[in-house]
Amino acid sequence: MPVAPAKRTTGSGRNRPPLALQRIARCVVPMGLIAAVLLEPAQFVEAASEPSREDRPNVIVILTDDMGYADLGATGSDQILTPNIDRLMSDGVNFTNAYVTASVCCPSRAGLLTGRYQQRFGHEFNNFSIPAEGFTSDDMGLSVDERTIGNAFQDAGYTTMCVGKWHMGGGEKFDPSRRGFDEVFAIEAGHRSYWPYTGKAKRSNRIQISATEFLPEDRVTYLTDDLTNAAVDFIDRHREDPFFMYLAYNAPHGPMHGKEADKEFYDSITDPKRQTYAAMMKALDEGIGEVRRSLIDNKIDKRTLIIFTNDNGGATSNGSDNGPYRGMKGSKWEGGVRVPFSLTWPGRLPDGADYDSPVSTLDILPTSLAAAEISYRGLPLDGVNLLPYLENGETGLPHDMLFWRRGVAAAVRAGQWKLIRVEGNPDLLFNLEADPSERSNVAPKHPEKVAMLKERLAQWESELAPPKWTEGEKWSRNQVLKHQMRVQTRRQERQYP
Template sequence: MRHSRILLSTLICVAVSHVAAALNSSAQNANSQDAGAEGEIARRPNVIVILTDDMGYADLGISGGEQILTPNIDRLVNDGVNFTNAYVTASVCCPSRAGLLTGRYQQRFGHEFNNFAIPTEGYTQDDMGLSVDEQTIGNAFQDGGYATMCVGKWHMGGGEKFDPSQRGFDEVFAIEAGHRSYWPYTGEARRANRIQISDDELLPEEQVTYLTDDLTNAAVGFIERHQDEPFFIYLAYNAPHGPMHGKEADEEFYNSISDQRRRTYAAMMKALDEGIGKVQQTIADNGLAKHTLIVFTNDNGGATSNGSDNGPFRGMKGSKWEGGVRVPFSLTWHQNLPRGAAYELPVSTLDILPTSLAAAGIEYQGLPLDGVNLLPFIADPESGLPHDALFWRRGVAAAVRMGDWKLIRVEGNPDLLFNLAADPGERNDVAPDHPEKVVTLKKCLAEWEGQLAPPKWTEGEKWSRNQVLKHQMHIQTRQQERKYP
C-alpha cells in the first residue's frame, strides 16, 4: 500500500499543475460568452459518465479477471486514476443510481428501496420516483450551458415528471424500467420497457438490434452531433443485468466456458466492452480526448442471477458485504489527470457529481451534497480522507465504514465488525474483540440515520427476510449467496 501511495504521489506531482490550469480555464470559460478574437480560451471539458449494471467486481482484467477479456475498459482505467476503494450508496440498482445522480444519500429524500412496490403512509404511486425537489447531474450541466443526453437505463420512476427529459437531459435514448429484452419485442411490450427517444415518442421495436449496441450508437451519434460544444452524457448500460441475452457470435467466442449462464454473461460483457471501446474511439477520432473527462463505474456488485464473479469479496448484489457495495471506479482525463495511478482511500459514487461539475467550472446550485470534489484529493493524496465515514441502509440492514473498520447491523442478527485492511473478504467477525469499536460505529450510524427522511415506499417481506438471511456468518459460498437475491 505504501509503495502505491508513493507511486501515486510521484505521478500526481507532474499532473497537479495541469489540474489547476484546467480548472482555471474551465472557470474562465464558464463565464465567457465567446473565445474572443485575440485567442481561444480552452474549451470546457466534455463529461461522460459510463455506468454498467450488475457487473462482477472481478470480471475485468484491471481487477484481476482472466476468463473474460475487457481490453477497452482496462485501457480506459489504465489511462486514468483507478480508485481501489470505491463504493456505491446501495447494493441494488435504483437507490444506487439515485445517489449517483444527485450526489446525495438517497435516503435523505425517501428513495431507500429498489422496487416501486408499496407506498408508505402519506404517499401514493405518484410519489414513487426520484424526488422532483432534487437536482440531478443532468440539471446541473444543462443549467451550466452543456448539451446533455441520457442513454440507457433510467429506473427513476414512471410518469412524465420522473422522465429523464424532465430531469435535465436535452436528448434521451432511455428505458424507464430496470430492465428490458436485449432483442426487439415481437409482441406487445410495456411502455416502461420500451426505449424513449423524446417526451412522447418511443423507438419502434423493429429498429432495436441488440440493446448494448443500440445504446452505444446513440451515445456515439450524440458525440458526433455535439463535438463542437461542451456536452454531458449519462451512459447507463443495462449490461450485464438480466435477461441473459448474448449475441450468438459472442457466445461462440466464449464456448470454452462450460457453464451456460456464465458463458452468456461473458458474451454480454464482450459487447459491453466493445461498446465502451467504440465510445473511446469516437472521442479520439474527433480530437476530443484531451477535452473529455470519462467516469467509469458499476451500480452495485455482481448479481446472484447473472453468472458474475465478485472475486475476493464476500457477498453479491443486495448485500452490505463488500461484494455488494464495492465497485470498480476510475476517472480518465488526458493531460489533466495522471495515467496509470491508483488512489486507495475510500471514495463514493456520490463524488461523481461534485467532481464532474468542478472539472467543468460549474457552480452547484442544489441542496447540500454528501459527495465531494475528488480533484484536490487526487492532486494531493496526503491531504486527508475524502470521507470520514460511508453509510448504507436499506430497510432492516445497514452498515458503516470508518477508516479500515466496517460495521454491519441487521435486525435479528448479531452486530458484525470487520477490519478491512486485515480482512477484505470479511471472513472474521471481530466484534467480540472490539466492543468499543462497535459502540463507536453504531453511534456514528445512528447519527447519520437521524438526518434521513422516512422511505416513500417499501418492497415487502420477502426482501426483508433475504436481508436477514444473507448477512449471517455461516453463508459463506457463492452457491449459498445466490439463494438470497
C-alpha cells in the same frame, strides 16, 4: 503526488433532431459533507468566471449494471477479456476502495445522479412496490425536489443526454427528459429484452427517444449495440459543443441475452449462464471502446473526462463473479457495495495511478462540476470533489465515514473498520485492511469500536427522511438471511437475491 505513481500491470446542436435514428439500425456508458451555499433550493449556476467554450471539458459518466467486481482484466479476471475497459482504467486513476450508495440498482442510481444519500429524500428501496404510509404510487420515483447531475450541466449551458437505463420512476414528472437531459435514448424500467419485442411491449420497457416518442421495435438490433450507437451519434453531432452524457448500459443485467457469435467466442466456458454473461461483457467492452474511439476521431478525447463505474456488485442471477469479496448484489458485504471506479482525463489526470482512500459514487457529481468549473448552489451534498486529492496533493480522507441502509440492514465504514447492523442478527465488525473478504467477525474483541460506529450510524439515520415505498417481507427476510456468518459460499449467497 497523492496518487500512487506506479503503473498497473493488470490489465451547438440543441436545435437538431433528438437522435439520428438511421444510425441506430446498424450493429456497431453529517459525515464527509461538502460545503454548499444555500440560496434557492437545488439550483445550479455557472461559475462567475466562465471558461471559454473551447476550454470547457466534456464529461461522460459510464455506468454498467450488475457487473461482477472481478469480471474485468483490470480487477483480476483471466477468463473474461475486457481490453477496452482495462485500457480506459489504466489510462486514468483507478480507485481501489470505491463504493456505491446502495447494493441494488434504483437507489444506487439516485445517489449517483444527485450527489446526495438517497435516503435523505425517501428513495431507500429498489422496487416500486408498496407506497409507505402517507405516500401514494405517484411518489414512487426520484423526488422532484432533487436536482440531477443533468440539471447541473444543463443549467450551465451544456448539451446533455441520458442513454440507457433510467429506473427513476414512471410518469411524466420522473421522465429523464424533464430531469435535466436535452436528449434521451432511455429505458424507464430496470431492464428490458436485449432483442426487439415481437408483441406489444410495455411503455416502461421501450426505448424512449424524446419526451413523447419511442424507438420502433423493428429498429432495435441488440440493446448494448444500440446504446453505443446512440452515444457515438451524440458525440459526433456535438463535438463542437460542451456536452455531458450519462451512459447507463443495461449490461450485464438480466435477461441473459448474448449474441451468438460472442457466445461462441467463449465456448470454453461450460456453464451456460456464465458463458452468456461473458458474451454480454464482450459486447459491453466493445461498445465502450467505440465510445472512446469516437472521442479520438473527433479530436476531443483530451478535453473529455470519462468516469467509469458499476451500479452495485455482481447479481446472484447473472453468472457474475465478485472475486475475493464476500456477498453479491443486495447485501452490505463488500461484494454488494464495492465497485470498479476510474477517472480518465488525458493530460489532466495522471494515468496508470491508484488512489486507495475510500470514495463513493456520490463524488461523481461534485467532481464533474469542478472539472467543468461549474459552481454548485443548493441542497447540501454528501459527495466530495476528488480533483484536489488527485491534482493538488490534498491529504486526508475524502470521507471520514460512508453509510448504507436499506430497510432492516445498514452498514458504516470508517477507515479500515466496517460495521454491519441487521435487525435480528448479531452486530458484525470487520477490519477490512486485515480481512477484506470479511471472514472474521471481530465485534466481540472491540466492543468500544462497535458502540462508536453504531452511534455514528444512528446519528446519520436521524437526518434521513422516511422511505416513500417499501418492497415487502420477502426482501426483508433475505436481508436478514444473507448477512449471517454461516452464508459463506457463492452457492449459498445466490439463495438470497
